[in-house]
Amino acid sequence: MRLTVDGQQFDINADPEMPLLWALRDLMGKTGPKFGCGIAACGACTVNVDGQAVRSCSLPVGQVTGAVTTIEGIGIDGKLHPVQQAWLEEQVAQCGYCQAGQIMSAVALLEEVAAPSDADIDDAMGGNLCRCGTYPKIRTAIKRAAVLKTAGL
Amino acid sequence: MASVGKIARRTFLIGAAAIAGGVAVGYYYYRKPFPNPLEGDLAKGEATFNPYVKIGADNTITIVAPRAEMGQGISTTLAAMVAEELDVDLDQVKVEHGPASYAYYNAAILEEGGPFAFFDESMTAEAVRAGMGVIGKFLALQATGGSASTRDGFDKMRQAGAAARQMLIAAAAQKLGVAAAELETANGSILHKASGKSLTYGAVAAAAAAMAPPAEVRLKDKADWKLLGKSQKRIDMLAKVTGAPIFGIDVRLPDMLYGTVKMSPRFWARPVTADLSKAEKMPGVIKIVSIETNYGHGFGIIAENTWAAFKAAEAIDAKWADPEYPLDSAAIAEVLKQALGAKGSAMRDDGDVDTAFADAPRERIVEADYAVPYLAHATMEPMNATAQLKNGALDIWCGNQAPTLVRQLCANAVGIEQDKVTVHTTFMGGGFGRRVEMDYALCAALMAKQAGGRPVKVTWTREEDMRHDAYRPAAVGKFQARLGDDGLPVAVDMKIASPSVIAGTLRRLFPSISPLGPDKTIVDGAYDQPYTIPNYRVSGIAATVSIPVGSWRSVGSSINSFFHEGFLDEIAVAGKTDPVELRKMLMAAYPAAVKVVEKVAAMAKWGEALPAGKAKGMAFTLCFGSWVGEIVQVADTPAGIRIEKVWIAADVGTALDPDIIEAQLISAAIYGLSAAVAQEITFADGMVEQSNFHDYDAMRIFQCPTFEVAILENFHKMGGVGEIGTPPAAPALANAVFALTGKRIRTLPLSKGVAFA
Numbered sequence: 001m002r003l004t005v006d007g008q009q010f011d012i013n014a015d016p017e018m019p020l021l022w023a024l025r026d027l028m029g030k031t032g033p034k035f036g037c038g039i040a041a042c043g044a045c046t047v048n049v050d051g052q053a054v055r056s057c058s059l060p061v062g063q064v065t066g067a068v069t070t071i072e073g074i075g076i077d078g079k080l081h082p083v084q085q086a087w088l089e090e091q092v093a094q095c096g097y098c099q100a101g102q103i104m105s106a107v108a109l110l111e112e113v114a115a116p117s118d119a120d121i122d123d124a125m126g127g128n129l130c131r132c133g134t135y136p137k138i139r140t141a142i143k144r145a146a147v148l149k150t151a152g153l
Numbered sequence: 154m155a156s157v158g159k160i161a162r163r164t165f166l167i168g169a170a171a172i173a174g175g176v177a178v179g180y181y182y183y184r185k186p187f188p189n190p191l192e193g194d195l196a197k198g199e200a201t202f203n204p205y206v207k208i209g210a211d212n213t214i215t216i217v218a219p220r221a222e223m224g225q226g227i228s229t230t231l232a233a234m235v236a237e238e239l240d241v242d243l244d245q246v247k248v249e250h251g252p253a254s255y256a257y258y259n260a261a262i263l264e265e266g267g268p269f270a271f272f273d274e275s276m277t278a279e280a281v282r283a284g285m286g287v288i289g290k291f292l293a294l295q296a297t298g299g300s301a302s303t304r305d306g307f308d309k310m311r312q313a314g315a316a317a318r319q320m321l322i323a324a325a326a327q328k329l330g331v332a333a334a335e336l337e338t339a340n341g342s343i344l345h346k347a348s349g350k351s352l353t354y355g356a357v358a359a360a361a362a363a364m365a366p367p368a369e370v371r372l373k374d375k376a377d378w379k380l381l382g383k384s385q386k387r388i389d390m391l392a393k394v395t396g397a398p399i400f401g402i403d404v405r406l407p408d409m410l411y412g413t414v415k416m417s418p419r420f421w422a423r424p425v426t427a428d429l430s431k432a433e434k435m436p437g438v439i440k441i442v443s444i445e446t447n448y449g450h451g452f453g454i455i456a457e458n459t460w461a462a463f464k465a466a467e468a469i470d471a472k473w474a475d476p477e478y479p480l481d482s483a484a485i486a487e488v489l490k491q492a493l494g495a496k497g498s499a500m501r502d503d504g505d506v507d508t509a510f511a512d513a514p515r516e517r518i519v520e521a522d523y524a525v526p527y528l529a530h531a532t533m534e535p536m537n538a539t540a541q542l543k544n545g546a547l548d549i550w551c552g553n554q555a556p557t558l559v560r561q562l563c564a565n566a567v568g569i570e571q572d573k574v575t576v577h578t579t580f581m582g583g584g585f586g587r588r589v590e591m592d593y594a595l596c597a598a599l600m601a602k603q604a605g606g607r608p609v610k611v612t613w614t615r616e617e618d619m620r621h622d623a624y625r626p627a628a629v630g631k632f633q634a635r636l637g638d639d640g641l642p643v644a645v646d647m648k649i650a651s652p653s654v655i656a657g658t659l660r661r662l663f664p665s666i667s668p669l670g671p672d673k674t675i676v677d678g679a680y681d682q683p684y685t686i687p688n689y690r691v692s693g694i695a696a697t698v699s700i701p702v703g704s705w706r707s708v709g710s711s712i713n714s715f716f717h718e719g720f721l722d723e724i725a726v727a728g729k730t731d732p733v734e735l736r737k738m739l740m741a742a743y744p745a746a747v748k749v750v751e752k753v754a755a756m757a758k759w760g761e762a763l764p765a766g767k768a769k770g771m772a773f774t775l776c777f778g779s780w781v782g783e784i785v786q787v788a789d790t791p792a793g794i795r796i797e798k799v800w801i802a803a804d805v806g807t808a809l810d811p812d813i814i815e816a817q818l819i820s821a822a823i824y825g826l827s828a829a830v831a832q833e834i835t836f837a838d839g840m841v842e843q844s845n846f847h848d849y850d851a852m853r854i855f856q857c858p859t860f861e862v863a864i865l866e867n868f869h870k871m872g873g874v875g876e877i878g879t880p881p882a883a884p885a886l887a888n889a890v891f892a893l894t895g896k897r898i899r900t901l902p903l904s905k906g907v908a909f910a
Contacts, residue, residue, distance in 0.1 A: 015436065015460070022460040026411060031403040032396025034582070036533055037615045038463075041846040044533060071396030080394070087394040091386065091812065094820055095224030096393030097400060097533040097582025122855035129846060131533045131583050132224045133823030135857040137816075 003064060005030060006073025016062025020054075021045045023061040024070065032071035032100050036129070043128030046101035047071075053108035055127070071100035074107055082153060083107050086145035094132035102128045106142050115146050190254035191217065200362035202320060204256040205235050205313035208362075212341055212355030214239070215247045219257035220306070221297035221554045222250070222389060223532075223584030224820070225875040226813035229387045231306050233380040233810065238314030238372060240338040241354075243380065248388045253556030253576040257295040261305035268500055268673055270681035271778050271872075272743055295557040298589055298704060300777035300873020303809055307871060315370045317361075324361035325352050375807075384812035389580065399580040401551040404539040406608040413462040413612055414444060414596050415469050416451030416621050419476040419839040420701055423450045427471040435468060437461025442603045446566065447661050448592040448621070448701070453600040459612050466614070476839035478699045485836060486524070489629045489696045492650035497692035498671040500680035504688030509644035513635040519727045521632050523716045524900045526833035528625035528705055529841075529849060534582020535618040536593035540601035541608035546573045548608075549598060552581025554589040558662065562591045563598040585824070586704035590623050591662065619849060620841040623661070623703025624834055626652040628675075630716040635688075640728025641738065644688035647720070649713065651675050653695040657702040671695070678710030678880055679717045683743035683775050684736075700836070706824055707876035710776040714880030715829070715887065715901065718772035722888040723897065732771055732888065733759050745780050745804050745868040746773065752863050753782035753802035767797070770888025772881035779872030780804040780865075783822060783881040785858075787889045793908035794890060796826060796858045799882075804865040805872045814874050815862045821878030822860070827851035829883035831904045856910065 003010045005028060012027045019038075024030040024047070033056055036044030040055035047056045050066035074081040080088065083106045093099045102125065109116055109124035116124070121142055130138070191201040198210030207215040216239075218231035232248040251257065265271060267281035318338055325343040326333040329350055337344045344351045354361075375382065392399050417424065429441050429452070437457040444453045452469055456462035479485045510518075538551035540563075547567055553559050556576045564571040581588055597611040613621075628651035635644040653672040675693030705711060721739075725732040733754045740746040750773055754760070757769060766789040773782045786798040801818050808814055832849060835842045843849040883901065890907055891897050898906040 018458070018460045022458060026458040026460070029405060031398045031405065034400075034533070035402065035459075035535065035612065037846050039615075039845055039847065041850075042533070075395070084394045088390055091390055091816075093224075093387075093390060093393035094226070094816060095222075095533065095581065095583045096389065099393050100396040103394065125854045129533070129851060129853065131531060131585075131824070131851055133820040133827075133852070133857070134816075135823070135852075135854040136819060136860060138854065 001062070003061070004067040006068070006070055014061050016060055018061050019057050020047070020059045020061045020064055020068070021056040024056060024068070030070050030072060034097055034100055036098070041129070042098070043105060044098050044101040046104040046128065048104055048108055051108065051111055053105045071103055081107060082148035083110065083145040085153070086141040086148055090137050090141040090144060092134050092137040092141050094134055098128060098130045102130065102138055106145065109142070110146055110149055114150055116142060187254065187256035190252050190256050194252070200358040202317035202362050203313045203366070204251070204254065205310055206239065206317040208354050208358035210355050210358065212353040213247065214241055214245060214341060214354065215249055217251035218248050219251045219295060220302040221552065221578065221581060221584060221588065223297070223552070223554070223581045223588065225817055226387055226810065227297070227302045228389060229385055230303055230810050230813060231310055232388060233385055234306055234310040235314035237378060237380045238311045239318050241341045243385055243388060245341055250578045253295060253560045253578070255295065255557060259294055259296050259301055259305045261301035262294065262296055262299040264301070265299070265778065266673070270683070271775055272683050294555060296555040296589065297584070298554055298586065300876045304778065304871050304873060311372050312370045315372055316366050319367045319370065320361040320364050321354050321357055323364055324357040328352065328357055328360070381809050384810055387813070400534055400582050401539065401579045402534055402537045402582070402612060404550045404579065404610060406539065406541065408607050409539070410439060410455050410604055410607050410609045411457065411459045411462055411612070412453055412455045412600055412609050413459065413466050413614060414451055414453050414617060415466040416444070416617065417449050417473045418620055418841070419473050420478070421449050421699065422474040422476055422839070425472045425474050427452070427469065429469055431470065432465040432468040435461065435465045438465045440603060441465070441469070442600060444596055444599050446592060446595040446599070447664055448595065453596060453611065455600055455604055455609055463614055478839070480839050481837050482835045485627065485698055486629070488698050489627060489650050492694045492696035493629060493631050493648055495694045497648060497650070497694035499690050499692045500671070500673060500676045501689060501691040503686065503690070504644070506644055506646050506688045506690040509635055509688035510633065510646065513644070517636050519634040519636065519724055521720055521723055521899055523630040523632065523719060525628050525712050525715060526835065526901060527627045527700070528828055528832055529619055529622045529834050529843070530583070530585045530587035530705060531619065531849060531851065532581070532583030532585060532587050535613045535615055537610065537612040538594045538597035539608055539610040540597035541606070542567055542598070542601040543606040545569060546575070547598060547601065548575045548577065549594055550577040550579060551594050551597070552579045552584070552588055553594060554584055558591060559594045562662070563594055566595050566598050567602050585706040586708070587622065589704055592621065615846070616844040619844050623657065623701045625705030625711060626654060626702040628712045632716065632720045634720070634724050636724065636728045640730045641735070642686050642724050642728070645686050645690070647679055647691045647716070648694065649676055649679060649692070649716065650694040650696045651712065652698045652700065652702050654702050654704060654708060656695065658704070661701065674709035676713060677708060678713030678774060678776055681775065682717060683746045684739040685742050686739060706821065707776060707879040710774055710876070710880040711825065714772060714774040715883040718774065718881065718884035719887050719899065722770070722884070722891065731760070736773055746775065748867050749773065749780045749782045749802045749804050749865060752865060753784050753800050756802065756861055756863060757784040757786070757800040759784060768889050768892035770885050770890070770892055772884035772888060774877070774880040776880055777873030777877050778806070778870060779874065779877040780868065781877045781881055783878070783885040785882070785885040785889045787886070787893050789893060790910050792910040794893065795910040796856065796886065798861070799858050800861045801878060802863040802865060803877060804867050805874055806866060806868045807871045808864045808866055811864055814864055817874045818862050818878040819860045821876060822882045823852050823857065825879035825882030826886060829886050829901055829903055830909050831902050833902050
């Protein structure tokens with residue numbers, strides 16, 4: 001089966017029932033998306049498929065038709081994505097394990113809403129669990145990322 | 154408080170364990186330094202000065218920060234200690250965790266292991282603290298825990314940086330033919346101002362490292378610090394925002410196999426029957442092996458990918474023996490309740506409590522029963538480890554809080570000598586005390602033994618992780634107070650029963666050591682609080698329930714702060730005293746505590762009227778050497794109670810990195826609030842009932858309050874940071890819920906009594 005991930009084509013031999021997450025991690029070497037729960041309850045595995053945030057742990061790889069973007073593929077020309085840049089500036093991460101998923105949810109949110117309100121953030125990010133409690137900084141960083149992105153930085 | 158006589162009569166656990174373990178050796182051994190573990194593994198042109206500093210000829214400066222990075226920012230702060238004295242910026246250095254080595258033993262982790270409150274600075278208490286440091290060296294545990302890393306590293310890592318700098322200057326003086334006193338250092342270079350000549354550290358590193366270390370090292374005055382005391386950019390941040398492969402679960406090796414485990418859902422129980430045939434035939438499955446460790450019994454599945462291993466684990470059809478502990482939560486609760494009938498050991502026994510209650514009029518008595526459930530750690534990264542056993546040597550990659558233990562236990566498990574084991578400690582996706590356990594490493598090591606020399610990455614499912622933890626123990630408390638005419642308590646008697654964390658940990662990690670003496674963690678956070686009450690007794694009783702229990706962020710204080718501070722709130726209400734004023738009066742002998750309470754009360758505008766439907770609650774805890782006050786504001790909303798705002802004031806003595814400390818305080822408070830609101834691990838048929846985040850959830854972003862934090866530096870000793878925000882969170886919230894609703898909820902989680910938004 002052929003998949004486009006982070007702009008690169010992969011030919012893999014996988015059980016179509018295998019979740020996209022395990023195909024990415026074990027068969028394609030994309031370890032950016034993380035395994036957290038396996039039931040779409042924590043968001044650590046979030047990737048974007050055609051710009052939509054999806055939980056790759058619960059999406060059978062056989063059902064993936066669009067282009068997949070992981071945390072490893074959002075940088076532009078070797079520069080960080082505005083969301084990553086904002087995360088860096090706000091020093092968001094603690095253990096960092098959930099952050100790839102948090103960032104991918106935030107990237108999808110900003111594609112949809114240029115200047116998200118607190119309620120927009122609550123809606124878009126509620127599926128991403130963080131056990132270190134970085135939520136206050138995530139909120140600030142999303143708002144900063146919105147400014148950076150709008151300014152074209 | 155404990156006197157010399159009481160100490161002599163009473164063994165206390167960690168000391169007893171150390172002696173029983175046969176590690177009581179002489180003074181000489183204690184004074185002798187461990188060899189530098191970096192010496193055997195230097196790159197070309199690289200020189201090492203001590204276990205913390207390596208400098209290459211190309212001026213690459215590497216600092217070893219030998220504590221587990223689980224999000225607490227320790228690698229940044231430890232590196233800053235060395236960098237400060239070495240006179241280099243943090244962006245100029247590489248920071249590594251380094252190898253497993255006894256040279257990196259944590260002396261501070263045991264320092265408060267004696268039966269003394271942190272504020273007790275009597276000669277006995279200080280002597281025992283010094284003795285505990287010696288025991289720390291004997292045990293030589295390279296461990297991250299007890300909120301001890303900065304306290305442990307503060308002197309020795311600054312000294313390591315300063316010693317290396319002095320040696321570099323001495324070598325440069327020789328090379329330039331000038332007096333050392335004429336040389337200055339900055340940004341990794343040595344400058345001779347008079348001649349304008351300069352040398353990089355790298356240019357003289359080899360010569361400098363060959364010199365004898367200085368006999369005396371002078372450390373900078375605090376006023377001259379450039380890095381310490383100031384917020385640094387975290388050294389791990391870029392890797393964490395780019396999805397870099399930094400966690401154990403990200404390890405990839407040539408020819409690697411994948412795997413998972415299916416361990417007995419009843420702790421310690423063996424399989425009675427097991428049909429592996431269906432699982433063995435599944436596509437991608439290579440082998441299913443038996444696993445036996447001190448953590449229990451089960452199976453390891455080796456496969457071509459993780460998903461195949463997960464599917465096969467589900468297909469194993471096994472029946473497990475009956476458990477050795479009560480079958481369900483109700484029966485366990487009964488054992489705890491029965492344990493409360495025992496006398497227990499009083500870790501605090503001021504005045505004469507029995508006499509004070511003997512003639513107490515009924516209307517002056519306040520009584521309450523409290524309870525908390527078992528809790529799982531639920532780190533975001535499920536347990537995992539990668540292991541390879543090839544040509545008699547074992548390599549093991551995993552995030553872990555105790556590398557020398559990983560080395561020792563895995564060597565024993567596969568039957569090789571410790572010097573044939575290399576531990577590669579990765580960043581960890583959360584620790585909270587879970588990764589001080591060795592089960593995930595042992596499973597991987599045993600599976601590697603049967604993988605024909607190929608590496609195996611063994612990843613647990615979330616369900617396996619949730620159901621095989623070393624849980625925060627359940628606990629119950631029975632409390633009684635006698636109030637005086639002024640409403641203040643004249644007598645408080647607290648009895649707390651809980652399974653012993655120390656006994657449980659010894660069974661898993663050091664089964665040959667029998668626990669002797671009382672387990673102080675049963676009463677930590679209750680017996681050692683800075684309150685003066687004329688008759689004040691806190692007793693702990695170890696209840697016999699052998700479900701595995703371990704260290705959960707703040708350990709005993711996570712339980713006992715809820716008990717103690719909840720009960721103190723009840724005393725305030727019964728005595729018609731303001732809860733903040735009550736605490737200030739009882740802690741008047743401890744100015745650092747009073748200042749913390751005054752600060753947090755001022756921040757939260759405590760005492761000012763709130764609109765209808767809003768209320769505040771407060772709590773205070775002294776733990777891990779830091780003094781912490783928290784105030785929680787809640788609001789009644791149509792969807793349920795919403796936690797709106799949390800104020801935290803913490804006196805940590807010396808604040809090494811304010812931003813990291815603030816992040817830790819908020820993190821720990823959210824961890825505590827998550828548990829207080831909704832978390833519990835329950836049992837049925839000898840098995841854990843919860844399995845994943847749908848039935849063991851934590852706070853989400855839409856439930857998260859706003860925070861305001863103040864960091865104080867009034868006390869003269871440095872305190873810990875990583876755990877201290879957790880204990881006061883639950884009681885402050887429960888007290889706020891009482892203030893809002895009039896409901897005094899004495900059993901966690903609170904969601905059993907009220908609905909939260």
